[in-house]
Amino acid sequence: MNRRDFLKITGILAIGAASHQTAMILLSSEVKGDQAKKKRWAMAISFSACVKREGCRDCIDNCHLIHNVPEFTDNKDKIQWIWSSHYESVFGEQTNMFTKGMLKNLSILCLCNHCENPPCVKVCPTKATWKNKDGIIMIDYHRCIGCRYCMAACPYDARSFNWKDPKPFIKEINRDFPTRAKGVVEKCNFCEERITQGLLPACVEACPEKALTFGDLNDPESDISRLLKTRFSIQRKPHLGTDPKVFYLF
Amino acid sequence: MIEKAFKGTIGYWLWLCFLSALALAGFISYLRQLDIGLGITGMGRDVSWGLYIANFTFFVGIAASSVVVVLPYYLHDYKKFGDIIILGEFLAVSSVVVTILFILVDLGVPSRVLNVLIYPSPSSLLFWDMVVLTGYLILNIVIGWWSFDAKVKEIEPPIWIKPLVYISIPWAISIHTVTAFIYSGLSAKPLWHTALLAPRFLASAFASGPSVLIVLCFIIRRWFGFNIERDVIKKIAIIVTYALSIHIFFMLAEIYTVLYSDLPSHKSHFEFLFLGVPGNRFLIPWTWGSTVGAIIAFVLFLISHKKNDSLVIFASIITVVSIWLEKGFCLIIGGFVPTPFEEYPKYVPTIFELFITLGIYAAGGLILTILYKTVVSFRQSK
Numbered sequence: 055m056n057r058r059d060f061l062k063i064t065g066i067l068a069i070g071a072a073s074h075q076t077a078m079i080l081l082s083s084e085v086k087g088d089q090a091k092k093k094r095w096a097m098a099i100s101f102s103a104c105v106k107r108e109g110c111r112d113c114i115d116n117c118h119l120i121h122n123v124p125e126f127t128d129n130k131d132k133i134q135w136i137w138s139s140h141y142e143s144v145f146g147e148q149t150n151m152f153t154k155g156m157l158k159n160l161s162i163l164c165l166c167n168h169c170e171n172p173p174c175v176k177v178c179p180t181k182a183t184w185k186n187k188d189g190i191i192m193i194d195y196h197r198c199i200g201c202r203y204c205m206a207a208c209p210y211d212a213r214s215f216n217w218k219d220p221k222p223f224i225k226e227i228n229r230d231f232p233t234r235a236k237g238v239v240e241k242c243n244f245c246e247e248r249i250t251q252g253l254l255p256a257c258v259e260a261c262p263e264k265a266l267t268f269g270d271l272n273d274p275e276s277d278i279s280r281l282l283k284t285r286f287s288i289q290r291k292p293h294l295g296t297d298p299k300v301f302y303l304f
Numbered sequence: 305m306i307e308k309a310f311k312g313t314i315g316y317w318l319w320l321c322f323l324s325a326l327a328l329a330g331f332i333s334y335l336r337q338l339d340i341g342l343g344i345t346g347m348g349r350d351v352s353w354g355l356y357i358a359n360f361t362f363f364v365g366i367a368a369s370s371v372v373v374v375l376p377y378y379l380h381d382y383k384k385f386g387d388i389i390i391l392g393e394f395l396a397v398s399s400v401v402v403t404i405l406f407i408l409v410d411l412g413v414p415s416r417v418l419n420v421l422i423y424p425s426p427s428s429l430l431f432w433d434m435v436v437l438t439g440y441l442i443l444n445i446v447i448g449w450w451s452f453d454a455k456v457k458e459i460e461p462p463i464w465i466k467p468l469v470y471i472s473i474p475w476a477i478s479i480h481t482v483t484a485f486i487y488s489g490l491s492a493k494p495l496w497h498t499a500l501l502a503p504r505f506l507a508s509a510f511a512s513g514p515s516v517l518i519v520l521c522f523i524i525r526r527w528f529g530f531n532i533e534r535d536v537i538k539k540i541a542i543i544v545t546y547a548l549s550i551h552i553f554f555m556l557a558e559i560y561t562v563l564y565s566d567l568p569s570h571k572s573h574f575e576f577l578f579l580g581v582p583g584n585r586f587l588i589p590w591t592w593g594s595t596v597g598a599i600i601a602f603v604l605f606l607i608s609h610k611k612n613d614s615l616v617i618f619a620s621i622i623t624v625v626s627i628w629l630e631k632g633f634c635l636i637i638g639g640f641v642p643t644p645f646e647e648y649p650k651y652v653p654t655i656f657e658l659f660i661t662l663g664i665y666a667a668g669g670l671i672l673t674i675l676y677k678t679v680v681s682f683r684q685s686k
Binding site for chain 1: 340341342343347348349350352353407410411412413414416417419420422423425427428429430431434486489490491492493568569639640643644645646647649
């Protein structure tokens with residue numbers, strides 16, 4: 055290496071180091087500023103309130119209506135953003151001989167957990183699914199190639215695939231929300247389109263028993279923060295380290 | 305050179321026509337799938353990967369196993385493999401094409417496949433799989449073709465072939481490792497979530513791939529009178545024997561770990577595969593067939609060195625079927641059952657799915673036939 059080369063390389067290195075540092079400073083200030091107003095959306099579902107009306111599907115119907123979720127007759131084609139299932143199926147690892155009898159007919163609402171550490175986002179080969187700044191897991195229906203790797207990675211079965219063209223199976227098309235085409239994955243979006251307008255998610259709004267509470271975990275004064283501070287709650291499969299943001303209250 | 309593939313007997317042409325007809329039937333079925341969507345298959349919201357991804361996994365193994373003939377020849381200077389090496393490389397080429405086709409037909413929106421390159425995502429193992437498979441395909445075409453060309457012209461192969469060959473050895477290992485990582489990295493699927501998955505994939509690949517090669521050697525001897533030395537086949541049979549023993553050992557190690565530790569989430573998959581649940585005992589014959597088949601094949605290989613060729617052929621076929629059942633079916637389907645909701649859905653491939661799968665086999669068979677015919681014709685003209 056001659057002197058000229060040496061100077062060149064050290065010069066490049068110095069510029070690199072300097073720009074790296076400024077970038078770090080800029081980034082950290084941005085992060086600090088962001089954190090102050092950054093939202094972390096979450097939901098709490100109260101078993102005792104939800105169970106009051108047997109067979110009630112108001113939250114499911116409202117969500118599926120607003121989001122143009124098709125209704126397939128064949129179970130294997132089914133698409134669901136929010137649905138209910140038995141306690142033993144949802145909390146299989148938290149059952150015993152007594153819960154099996156006592157909670158036998160308790161149906162539990164299930165939806166995307168909008169994990170803090172989402173396995174689906176990591177596996178997507180096209181970045182068609184990502185975590186928003188506010189923690190919501192989003193999907194770009196125009197980028198998704200339909201490989202269904204995210205479906206295999208989700209421990210909660212929260213994702214559905216459009217096995218066929220969904221449009222003929224949508225009862226009544228809502229013009230304010232996009233429909234999807236065959237071959238892409240979809241799921242609950244925590245009503246991102248509504249909360250940016252200051253509205254509550256469709257399921258929360260529809261519940262006649264106010265069993266669902268939605269809010270910002272970063273705001274210690276929010277309803278959900280207060281609720282979770284005072285009441286015992288559980289999450290689905292917490293041992294997987296995904297940190298779900300849907301909580302279940304007793 | 306390739307023109308040699310287009311001169312052959314009537315039987316050869318009939319074979320090509322048969323494969324083309326199958327490929328065409330597959331293509332027509334695929335057009336139907338494009339029109340209706342993947343709902344035309346047996347897959348659904350619970351078993352969301354089926355025959356396509358399972359076959360993809362199996363053929364990555366076949367592609368990777370060409371290293372079994374490349375490595376002894378180049379690293380250990382085992383010259384006797386000189387003739388078979390090109391057969392191994394061309395088998396790898398057609399297998400990689402088959403894997404890529406299986407991925408393509410499994411996509412919901414195949415027209416967007418280039419999004420994988422436009423938005424590269426290093427955190428996704430599927431992205432890496434695309435990278436290593438494409439690289440492996442190019443490596444094998446270049447190495448195979450140029451070294452064959454050199455042989456035809458009776459000159460030394462170009463100097464840059466050797467470094468490429470050395471790269472291709474770990475690369476072959478990498479394609480099957482990355483494929484295993486697709487599955488083993490998912491905490492949501494306890495059946496796949498084991499560090500032993502990649503080693504198991506490699507062991508079973510080094511049993512099934514060379515077995516395919518053995519069967520192919522006998523076929524081209526029978527049809528084209530192209531003789532591969534008995535010694536060479538014996539050597540490959542020994543490799544298969546050891547690979548099978550490691551494969552069986554890994555399988556037993558996995559079963560011990562799951563059964564003794566008694567973790568319900570892991571055990572339930574094995575119970576489903578080997579014993580079934582009321583109302584869904586679909587996979588029992590396939591799982592047992594695969595397990596017992598591997599053991600029978602191993603024993604047959606052990607005693608085959610004293611016996612005739614037909615025993616070796618028989619053992620090779622059992623090996624291929626056994627590993628196909630394991631990797632090409634049970635492991636993928638079993639990973640989805642039971643579901644996270646502890647349900648036991650059934651998965652039965654539809655007729656369209658079967659035709660598309662057979663069509664892809666036929667397309668791979670066509671490529672393989674044409675490449676092998678070129679090699680054989682050249683050897684016979686000498």
